[in-house]
Amino acid sequence: MTRQRHFVKRPVRLCLLQGRMCLVRKTGKQRWDGCAMVVRIFASPTDYTLDASRFSKDDVLIGVDYGAYYALKSGIDLDLVLGDFDSTSSEETTFVKAHARVIKNFSTEKDSTDSALAVKEALRYDADEIIIYGGIGNRFDHSFANMMLLKLGPITCVTDSAEMFMLDPGIYDLHNDFPYISFFAIEPVKRLSLRGFKFDLEAYDLDVDDPLCISNQGAGRVQFDRGLLLVIKSQD
Amino acid sequence: MTRQRHFVKRPVRLCLLQGRMCLVRKTGKQRWDGCAMVVRIFASPTDYTLDASRFSKDDVLIGVDYGAYYALKSGIDLDLVLGDFDSTSSEETTFVKAHARVIKNFSTEKDSTDSALAVKEALRYDADEIIIYGGIGNRFDHSFANMMLLKLGPITCVTDSAEMFMLDPGIYDLHNDFPYISFFAIEPVKRLSLRGFKFDLEAYDLDVDDPLCISNQGAGRVQFDRGLLLVIKSQD
Numbered sequence: 001m002t003r004q005r006h007f008v009k010r011p012v013r014l015c016l017l018q019g020r021m022c023l024v025r026k027t028g029k030q031r032w033d034g035c036a037m038v039v040r041i042f043a044s045p046t047d048y049t050l051d052a053s054r055f056s057k058d059d060v061l062i063g064v065d066y067g068a069y070y071a072l073k074s075g076i077d078l079d080l081v082l083g084d085f086d087s088t089s090s091e092e093t094t095f096v097k098a099h100a101r102v103i104k105n106f107s108t109e110k111d112s113t114d115s116a117l118a119v120k121e122a123l124r125y126d127a128d129e130i131i132i133y134g135g136i137g138n139r140f141d142h143s144f145a146n147m148m149l150l151k152l153g154p155i156t157c158v159t160d161s162a163e164m165f166m167l168d169p170g171i172y173d174l175h176n177d178f179p180y181i182s183f184f185a186i187e188p189v190k191r192l193s194l195r196g197f198k199f200d201l202e203a204y205d206l207d208v209d210d211p212l213c214i215s216n217q218g219a220g221r222v223q224f225d226r227g228l229l230l231v232i233k234s235q236d
Numbered sequence: 237m238t239r240q241r242h243f244v245k246r247p248v249r250l251c252l253l254q255g256r257m258c259l260v261r262k263t264g265k266q267r268w269d270g271c272a273m274v275v276r277i278f279a280s281p282t283d284y285t286l287d288a289s290r291f292s293k294d295d296v297l298i299g300v301d302y303g304a305y306y307a308l309k310s311g312i313d314l315d316l317v318l319g320d321f322d323s324t325s326s327e328e329t330t331f332v333k334a335h336a337r338v339i340k341n342f343s344t345e346k347d348s349t350d351s352a353l354a355v356k357e358a359l360r361y362d363a364d365e366i367i368i369y370g371g372i373g374n375r376f377d378h379s380f381a382n383m384m385l386l387k388l389g390p391i392t393c394v395t396d397s398a399e400m401f402m403l404d405p406g407i408y409d410l411h412n413d414f415p416y417i418s419f420f421a422i423e424p425v426k427r428l429s430l431r432g433f434k435f436d437l438e439a440y441d442l443d444v445d446d447p448l449c450i451s452n453q454g455a456g457r458v459q460f461d462r463g464l465l466l467v468i469k470s471q472d
Binding site for chain 1: 345347348349352372373375376377378379380381383384387398400416418420435444445447448450451466468470471472
C-alpha cells in the first residue's frame with residue numbers, strides 16, 4: 001500500500017478547524033486558502049462529545065456502525081453510513097437505515113475493519129483533515145489497528161479523553177489541553193527536539209522501542225529530521 | 237537494546253502454567269524439565285482476577301505502583317515492589333511500604349515507565365515466562381508502550397478481558413477461550429498460515445499495516461517463517 005503522508009505534502013493549520021487540537025506547521029509552503037476540506041468519521045466507542053457547532057456545512061460526515069446510530073440519534077445529518085452493523089441492535093439498525101442518506105453495507109466477514117473502510121472512503125475526498133471520533137478504547141486490537149490507519153493521511157483520532165495523530169519530519173507547534181502528551185517512534189525518529197514541554201529534549205534519536213517520551217506534559221515545539229512520530233494526548 | 241526472543245531460544249509449554257492461555261511450541265528442541273521459572277508482575281489497571289492458587293511457591297512476584305497495593309491487599313506476598321507511587325494515595329503507599337519485603341522507589345521523572353522497569357527486573361531472573369497482569373486498558377499510550385515490552389522476552393499481558401503476546405517464527409498451537417483473536421505483524425510476517433481458526437489463511441505475507449487478521453475467532457495452529465507476530469485475544 002502506498003503511504004500518503006499529507007502532513008508533508010499539504011501542511012494545514014488544524015488550529016482553525018478544531019478547538020482543542022492545534023497543529024501549525026512552521027516550515028514548508030503554507031497552502032491555506034481558508035476553505036479546508038474536512039471529513040469527520042463517527043465511530044465506536046462513542047466516548048466523544050458531538051459538537052455540531054464546530055462543523056462546517058461543507059464537511060463530509062461519515063458514520064460507522066454504532067457510531068452512525070449515535071451521530072444520527074444526536075441529530076447529525078450523515079452523508080454516508082457504512083459498516084457491518086454487528087454493533088447495533090435490529091432497532092438501531094432500522095433507525096440508521098431510515099435516517100441515513102447513503103448506506104454502504106459490508107459483510108461481517110471482510111478483509112478490513114469498518115474504520116479502515118471509512119478512512120478509505122474519506123481519503124477519496126482528498127481531504128485536508130480527517131477526524132475519526134472514537135477509535136481508541138475498548139478492545140486494544142481495534143485501537144491498535146486504528147492507530148496504524150493514522151499513517152495514511154492527515155488523520156486524528158479524537159475522544160473526550162485522548163487525541164492521537166502521526167507526524168512526518170518537520171517543525172510543529174503543538175497545543176495541548178490534556179494533562180499528558182506522549183511521543184513514540186513508529187519509524188525510527190532522528191534528531192527529535194521537544195521545546196517548551198515539561199521535559200525537553202535536544203536532537204535525540206528515538207527508536208521504536210524507546211519509551212523515553214511517554215507522559216510528557218504541556219505544549220511546545222516538536223522538530224525532527226527523519227522517521228514517523230506518533231503523538232498521543234491523554235487524560236490520566 | 238538487544239532483543240531477546242525467548243520463545244525461540246527456550247520453547248515453553250505455557251499450557252501447564254496458566255489455565256486460560258495455552259501455547260505449545262511444536263518445533264524445535266523441547267526444553268521442559270517440569271520446573272519453569274515464572275515471574276508475575278501485578279500492574280495497573282487492576283482489571284484482572286488474582287488467583288493465587290495458580291501460583292507456584294517458586295514464582296517471583298513483583299508489584300508495580302497501584303498494582304502492588306492491589307496484590308498486597310489481596311493477600312499476595314510480593315517479593316518486590318517498585319514504582320513511583322504516583323497512582324496510590326498516601327494511605328495506600330503507607331500500606332504498601334508496611335507490607336512489601338523489598339521496595340525500589342523511583343522518581344516520577346524518569347526515562348522509563350514503571351512497567352518497563354518491572355520487566356527489566358523480571359528479565360534478570362532469566363524466566364521461562366513473564367506474566368504482566370494489567371498493562372492493557374485506560375491510557376492508550378501506556379498500553380502501546382506495554383505492547384512494545386512484549387518484544388523483550390516470553391512476556392504475556394493478561395487481564396480478565398484480554399491477553400496479548402508476541403511470537404517469533406515457528407509453529408504454535410494456540411488455545412483460546414476469548415471470543416476474538418487478532419494477529420498483527422509488528423515486523424513484516426512471511427508465509428503466515430492460520431489453521432483451525434474461523435478464518436484460515438495459507439502462506440500469506442502479512443505487512444505491518446495490514447488489518448486482515450483482526451477479529452478472527454477460535455483456536456488453532458499458527459505458522460510463519462519470518463517476522464514478529466502480535467497476538468491479541470479479547471472480549472467484545
